[in-house]
Amino acid sequence: MILKILILDDNKEESEKTKCLCEKILITCNIKYQIYLANSGNVYQHSLKNIDLMIMETKFDAIDGFELAKALRRRFPEIQLCFMTNDKDRTDQGYSVHALHYLYKSSQNDYLVSNLRTILYENYFIYSGFKDKRVSIYPIHYYEIYYVEYIDRHSRLHMRGRRDQNTTYSLHYWIKKLESTWFVQTYRSYIVNLLWVKQYDRKEKMITMSNGDKIPVSLMYRNHFESSYYKLKEMFAKKQGNYENTCYSFLSCCKHYFPLALDESITLAQKHNCPN
Known part of the structure; x- marks a missing residue:
């Protein structure tokens, strides 16, 4: 199983930073992945029907990010969507297109890594499986x-x-x-x-x-x-505090299954010179 992620951001430096954070988390928990970078001008050139998770900015030069998200959602409703931005004034609009999460780039690194890790885990478990006719x-x-x-x-x-x-x-x-x-x-x-x-x-x-x-x-x-x-x-x-009440609630379990401490993710990101 390979988790396929598309990072959509017109700022190349920010795209690389997000990619780096994702890679360190995925490598640490031994999840196979492919990460693609796109901007608002070339996003439709990618094979979006094969993407599992899209992490996108809300601010673009030539188009409103939420309008772009709505258009992408209409054409590819199966894609899981996460906003990662510094735009704190339009959070409600993010959830109106059924985004998984609304993360702020300016958040403390441990908070950002923790939430991003949860999102990646959930998506990996949701799509992890096999095809056999x-x-x-x-x-x-x-x-x-x-x-x-x-x-x-x-x-x-x-x-x-x-x-x-x-x-x-x-x-x-x-x-x-x-x-x-x-x-x-x-x-x-x-x-x-x-x-x-x-x-x-x-x-x-x-x-x-x-x-x-x-x-x-x-x-x-x-x-x-x-x-x-x-x-x-x-x-x-x-x-979680109570195994019996949570072990068979799937989305509750998948966040906590791996024995990966938060500080391990942060330490690994620092070791590999992930941008601050």
Whole structure:
């Protein structure tokens, strides 16, 4: 999965600064990305239908930034939009075009990095997934999968908000495909998404998923599952205060999943001479 970002700003120096901030955050949390720079004169020359996130200024020399945003929104409604500007007088107009956020360039660096990091995380998780016509004609996002079950020589993806998907792939295939995500194997025929684990009963060796399904935990996989599960709970405890009330609220989880401290982002940006 590659997160594709377009930075739209007529000021080249400001564009490079925003690009630098994004790159350091993305590199630190190991997110693959492509960043493109554009200005109000050449924005339509880019393949905008492939852009996941647009970070744009509101002030341009030849056009009103909000009018440009409305035009872009009409043609490409699927693009996530974030304003990054020093124009503090028109915040309401930003949200009128359904912008994710309205960031001020003049903000303190730690505040700016923190909010930008959250936006990048959310967009990465929203679009992170895969396309495979042997599974579904539609893209599948990792966060949509509750768990994978192997039964009768077929694997079944139990899905959130959509029909379960039956596939001819082996469980080993899914183990390899999902090993770099937040899925762990709990039994010889199950892989679960830790973000959707609602409760774990160690005595009964049973997991309750947020959709109510019960998944067994075998002795062979228990240590690895518990290590991953409690590590994630610890992250939530530090960031959110209550794992059970937030772990299966997707957008709440994705902001806090990575164990990346804010000062690490700032230190890394400084180390790589990110413009102040």
